[in-house]
Amino acid sequence: MKENKGGERSIFFLDQYGYSDVKINEINRILKELKNSEIILTFNIDSMFPYFSKDNHFRKALINLEIDNYIDWNVVAQLPKDGHSYRVYIQRQVAKALQELSNAKFMTLFFIKPQASKEWGYWLVHLCNAYKAHEVMKSLHWNNATYFGHTLEPGIFEFGYEANRDLELIGNSGSLFDFDELSKQKCIDALHMDFGKILFNQDDKVAVGHLFHSFVTNTPASEEILQSSLKQLHEEKSVEILNADGKPRKPSKIYHKTDIIVPSRQFRLF
Incomplete structure (x- = not known):
């Protein structure tokens, strides 16, 4: 790809259904070594829930992805597993891990809304170092509002966890952001x-x-x-x-x- 006369532009589609095929440091290497490269990464978030456990056996998938150290397990233990705050907390933590480990300048992390009655479905993550590529992906989300959503604030949201303010952020996050005209x-x-x-x-x-x-x-x-x-x-x-x-x-x-x-x-x- 580096030898292409048209440059090094490339898009990698990574389906992480099992969370074990591609580690985040590989994504870092792709973005670093291939100019104008983009990563589109999917997460089956429904299947990820059981991995958020203090038991190392269940946490193996998170360890494989190298995001285990970004999770405050004391907070996880305190949050109701079926509540909105749980979803918001996990999104903030995993987003921070992906952003820092990949070292991508720009990232989107939104949900693919499921067709059935499930509430979460998949995350669709886009990582890149080019502002224009990021903008194109954002436009796709808005142009296909039926299929995408997220659970954080409609303005500027935060990644990670801050003990003194995270409960306030969680409480103010509201319902799913649907990329519609109201949103x-x-x-x-x-x-x-x-x-x-x-x-x-x-x-x-x-x-x-x-x-x-x-x-x-x-x-x-x-x-x-x-x-x-x-x-x-x-x-x-x-x-x-x-x-x-x-x-x-x-x-x-x-x-x-x-x-x-x-x-x-x-x-x-x-």
């Missing part, structure tokens, strides 16, 4: 607030491209939604946006990656 509006509104807080707290100018790249993995938002959320901040004058020449821009559906966001002195959100 889209929730996503725009939530990102509008989250971006506002981030820009307000850092109190410094930032390039549009840097803001989007920094948080795109931690949100279900597509490029279109990121742009809409920024437009809301701009329209309400919570931020100013300057072009590459330093001239103020009017609110727009499309901002360039080189445009500069400047927090307003009178932030309307706060």
